[in-house]
Amino acid sequence: MQFGYSEDCLAHDPGPRHPEAPDRLRAIRERLKTKHGIKYVEPDPVGVDEIASVHDREYVESVEEFCADGGGNWDPDTVAVEETWDAVCRSAGLACWAIEEALEGATGRETPFSIGRPPGHHAVPEDAMGFCFANNVAVAAQQALENDAYAVDRVAIVDWDVHHGNGTQDIFYDREDVFFVSIHERGLYPGTGDLDETGEGAGAGTTMNVPVPAGTNDAAYLAIADGPVAGALEAYDPDLLIISAGFDAHRHDPISRVRLTTEAYALMTDRLRTLADDVDAALAFVLEGGYGLDVLAESVALVHETFDGREPIEPDDDLSSRAEATIEDVLEEHGLN
Numbered sequence: 399m400q401f402g403y404s405e406d407c408l409a410h411d412p413g414p415r416h417p418e419a420p421d422r423l424r425a426i427r428e429r430l431k432t433k434h435g436i437k438y439v440e441p442d443p444v445g446v447d448e449i450a451s452v453h454d455r456e457y458v459e460s461v462e463e464f465c466a467d468g469g470g471n472w473d474p475d476t477v478a479v480e481e482t483w484d485a486v487c488r489s490a491g492l493a494c495w496a497i498e499e500a501l502e503g504a505t506g507r508e509t510p511f512s513i514g515r516p517p518g519h520h521a522v523p524e525d526a527m528g529f530c531f532a533n534n535v536a537v538a539a540q541q542a543l544e545n546d547a548y549a550v551d552r553v554a555i556v557d558w559d560v561h562h563g564n565g566t567q568d569i570f571y572d573r574e575d576v577f578f579v580s581i582h583e584r585g586l587y588p589g590t591g592d593l594d595e596t597g598e599g600a601g602a603g604t605t606m607n608v609p610v611p612a613g614t615n616d617a618a619y620l621a622i623a624d625g626p627v628a629g630a631l632e633a634y635d636p637d638l639l640i641i642s643a644g645f646d647a648h649r650h651d652p653i654s655r656v657r658l659t660t661e662a663y664a665l666m667t668d669r670l671r672t673l674a675d676d677v678d679a680a681l682a683f684v685l686e687g688g689y690g691l692d693v694l695a696e697s698v699a700l701v702h703e704t705f706d707g708r709e710p711i712e713p714d715d716d717l718s719s720r721a722e723a724t725i726e727d728v729l730e731e732h733g734l735n
């Protein structure tokens with residue numbers, strides 16, 4: 399596995415009490431020092447044109463101007479400084495690098511993981527929210543679809559961040575060329591991602607939401623991956639699979655109530671890697687949330703170790719009745735049972 403990274407992403411500093419802090423990337427880098435074979439790449443940033451491929455251009459230009467004027471609170475949660483615009487362009491560029499590396503993987507390149515910030519999955523077409531200014535995975539997916547050299551007709555995005563990826567959903571909700579899956583805590587910010595949000599128009603059926611109850615554990619997440627997620631993606635048969643990799647569903651993350659262990663991320667990585675192989679899809683990872691520094695860093699390290707040959711440890715088969723009901727509901731909604 400190789401990692402995309404840039405020091406520019408550290409300059410976006412929303413303040414000492416803000417959970418989406420530069421120390422998130424510092425913690426990951428420090429933890430990865432102990433791992434062998436780590437490779438870092440600093441690709442070029444993108445610009446207004448690439449970001450505006452999935453966002454309203456006037457909105458994108460307003461973010462650039464807002465940062466040039468010194469930034470401030472875009473909303474109570476989403477804060478910019480002058481350097482934020484460069485970090486936004488770099489973070490989206492890192493995501494684009496990840497899909498390029500994934501799609502050129504036949505040349506022997508290693509699986510890419512973009513560790514940029516600010517994150518992106520809450521950024522909707524015409525607004526920033528939830529710490530996010532540009533939707534990194536959406537920009538990357540769009541670049542893959544628009545570049546004829548990649549011959550990509552269908553992209554799948556699996557978002558395992560504990561918060562619903564509302565921005566990614568909104569951008570692709572009426573399109574058939576992107577299948578979006580979000581596994582998230584029910585009722586948590588931003589309050590979207592209900593079971594019956596499945597797409598509309600040409601995109602009918604290409605959105606899958608799995609809203610899990612607080613307290614959901616490793617076994618339930620694996621059952622979700624093995625059941626509705628695998629069934630949907632096998633049927634969709636994507637050319638590219640992007641993981642919106644947030645690590646805030648961990649039991650020790652400060653802002654969620656899902657109870658995953660660190661091992662869950664190794665297990666989910668293994669499941670999705672196998673699924674990508676089965677459907678012959680290129681695979682890329684893009685960092686989203688995760689706010690407990692130690693568990694964020696350890697979880698990213700376990701994703702790397704999984705690609706480095708470590709065998710994940712299966713959990714006890716202990717599914718709560720509420721989690722089982724959620725899985726059955728998703729299967730029924732999407733005709734997979």
